[in-house]
Amino acid sequence: MHSVEEALELIGKHSSPLPDYECDAVEALGSAMAEDLTSEQDSPAFDKSMMDGYAVIAADLEDGPANLEVVDEIAAGVTSVEVIRPGTCARIMTGAPMPPGADAVALVEHTQIDSENVHRVMITEAVTPGKNVLKRGSLLSKGQVVLSAGSRIRPIEVGILSDMAKGRVTVHRSPSISIISTGDELVSAQEEPISGQIRNSNGPMLEAMAIEAGAQVIQLGIVKDKREDLAAAISKGLESDILILSGGVSSGVLDLVPAELTAHGVEQIFHKVCIKPGKPLWFGKRVSAGKTTLVFGLPGNPVSSLVCFHLFVRCALNQLQGRAEEPLHVPGFLLTRDFVNNGDRPVYFPAMACRKEGAGATLSPLNWKGSADLATLAKANALAIFAPNSEYEAGQFISAIMI
Ligand SMILES: Nc1nc2c(c(=O)[nH]1)N[C@H]1C(S)=C(S)[C@@H](COP(=O)(O)OP(=O)(O)OC[C@H]3O[C@@H](n4cnc5c(N)ncnc54)[C@H](O)[C@@H]3O)O[C@H]1N2
Numbered sequence: 001m002h003s004v005e006e007a008l009e010l011i012g013k014h015s016s017p018l019p020d021y022e023c024d025a026v027e028a029l030g031s032a033m034a035e036d037l038t039s040e041q042d043s044p045a046f047d048k049s050m051m052d053g054y055a056v057i058a059a060d061l062e063d064g065p066a067n068l069e070v071v072d073e074i075a076a077g078v079t080s081v082e083v084i085r086p087g088t089c090a091r092i093m094t095g096a097p098m099p100p101g102a103d104a105v106a107l108v109e110h111t112q113i114d115s116e117n118v119h120r121v122m123i124t125e126a127v128t129p130g131k132n133v134l135k136r137g138s139l140l141s142k143g144q145v146v147l148s149a150g151s152r153i154r155p156i157e158v159g160i161l162s163d164m165a166k167g168r169v170t171v172h173r174s175p176s177i178s179i180i181s182t183g184d185e186l187v188s189a190q191e192e193p194i195s196g197q198i199r200n201s202n203g204p205m206l207e208a209m210a211i212e213a214g215a216q217v218i219q220l221g222i223v224k225d226k227r228e229d230l231a232a233a234i235s236k237g238l239e240s241d242i243l244i245l246s247g248g249v250s251s252g253v254l255d256l257v258p259a260e261l262t263a264h265g266v267e268q269i270f271h272k273v274c275i276k277p278g279k280p281l282w283f284g285k286r287v288s289a290g291k292t293t294l295v296f297g298l299p300g301n302p303v304s305s306l307v308c309f310h311l312f313v314r315c316a317l318n319q320l321q322g323r324a325e326e327p328l329h330v331p332g333f334l335l336t337r338d339f340v341n342n343g344d345r346p347v348y349f350p351a352m353a354c355r356k357e358g359a360g361a362t363l364s365p366l367n368w369k370g371s372a373d374l375a376t377l378a379k380a381n382a383l384a385i386f387a388p389n390s391e392y393e394a395g396q397f398i399s400a401i402m403i
């Protein structure tokens, strides 16, 4: 049985970024940059006034208020060629390029208009050189890397790309994921379960997780534990970049998934990981006619499915989308109560992480009742990680993953 780290390494080894393409920055929201974006020019590209007022020579105001001649008026988007000489100034708007010769901007609030002569203004307060001016290249210099390949595109990046790359960006194609929920006992969320039946919570939950992770989802619904039904659904699912099946991967007589996947040419990379919940996880890969499909058989228990998606499917999704590795395990949480893990597997235990003033980040394991207890997860925002056969005391520092 593989450790979590070994399983993640194997998934990483078998997942390569999907082909890239160019699209509008807004359309790329949630994707990752496929290449670095470097600044084509200095930003700002010119010395820019940051206030409405008068572009002046600071030295003209050194000896107190000065009455200056107004030789020009400069709006944003206009470049003035009028040189500011001693004793002169130009009316200037916020965002406009500074005229040659001027080295500061006096605020309009610190001036008195000469009602007799509109071409003159009294500046009442001194300014230092550079005051209210954003120097050319002070934000970015030409050639500087602004966004690196692998960085996720958030609304901030959309703004930067619109400013610097004509609103276009090259990203990796987002992966398609097919989802199959296996089990004779399953009925859809809209149906009324009768004796022994349960509603399919995994299908919609995994679909939501896949969408959140930036994938295109093909929901293949509920499939009975019958070879022919499973075979038909698997054939369809293998057209996607990733196929996820939930249920039917442990050791029962109706756990048909691993055998049926192998029969469809899916090579098993590993079966079973040393983790609780999620031990029966199955991972494989099929390469057929140049098309690669990664296949995850997730354990049917809802929490096991959720944890396996968070840890393992997301790892593959990040690789396929060329996303920079984000550290999954966050250290330094203060445990709020004693905890014993008597089992021989590391436990990823539902917990509430909290940041309190003066106390740092605390982590409280919830009253979780095992792999079928999804309801308690609604109160969790983290999974506390406890090593096998270990006792923990309140006040100890432990790691967690955020969910
Ligand atoms: N003899 C052994 N039995 C089991 C082992 C083992 O190693 N040896 N492992 C246990 C562990 S750990 C888990 S986890 C489960 C996982 O089993 P399967 O992946 O085969 O899942 P199923 O048996 O099909 O279902 C388990 C459980 O989850 C419910 N389920 C299934 N699908 C859904 C769904 N879409 N939505 C909601 N709930 C679902 C199902 O009704 C079962 O209650 O195996 C242990 N057994």
Ligand code: MOO
Pocket (backbone or CB within 6 Å): 275, 276, 277, 278, 279, 280, 299, 301, 304, 371
């Ligand atoms: O590992 Mo299973 O996922 O304990 O419930």
